[in-house]
Amino acid sequence: MRKDRLAHYRKMLVEKHRQLVEEVGKSALYGKGQEDDSIKDLGDQATTAYTREFLFELGNGDRRLLKEVVTALQKLDEGSFGSCERCGEVIAEKRLEALPFARYCIGCQRAIEEEERMATG
Numbered sequence: 269m270r271k272d273r274l275a276h277y278r279k280m281l282v283e284k285h286r287q288l289v290e291e292v293g294k295s296a297l298y299g300k301g302q303e304d305d306s307i308k309d310l311g312d313q314a315t316t317a318y319t320r321e322f323l324f325e326l327g328n329g330d331r332r333l334l335k336e337v338v339t340a341l342q343k344l345d346e347g348s349f350g351s352c353e354r355c356g357e358v359i360a361e362k363r364l365e366a367l368p369f370a371r372y373c374i375g376c377q378r379a380i381e382e383e384e385r386m387a388t389g
């Protein structure tokens with residue numbers, strides 16, 4: 269991949285990383301501060317439990333994404349950025365433009381999702 273393209277993706281990843289660190293930091297704070305008044309005002313215990321679960325899920329998703337962004341930045345450093353981790357083919361630039369932290373080409377991504385669906389039933 270050309271150097272200017274790599275620099276472009278690095279910029280995107282660094283920006284995404286910054287956003288996620290903020291988000292993860294925030295959700296970690298919410299996770300600890302559940303007993304505050306803003307949550308109680310929402311209503312009964314069920315609502316509180318739901319909200320807690322929702323924030324927890326959100327935090328987990330962000331954390332996973334953050335890990336993927338960090339992995340992509342490492343791949344940029346190693347020079348393996350833009351290659352599918354499964355089949356080794358080049359990942360389409362259109363895909364990287366939307367998901368600069370994509371680890372797999374679209375074909376492998378679909379195959380993996382299919383396998384996961386089969387595994388979880």
Ligand SMILES: [Zn+2]
Pocket residue numbers: 352353354355356357372373374375376377
């Ligand atoms: Zn692949």
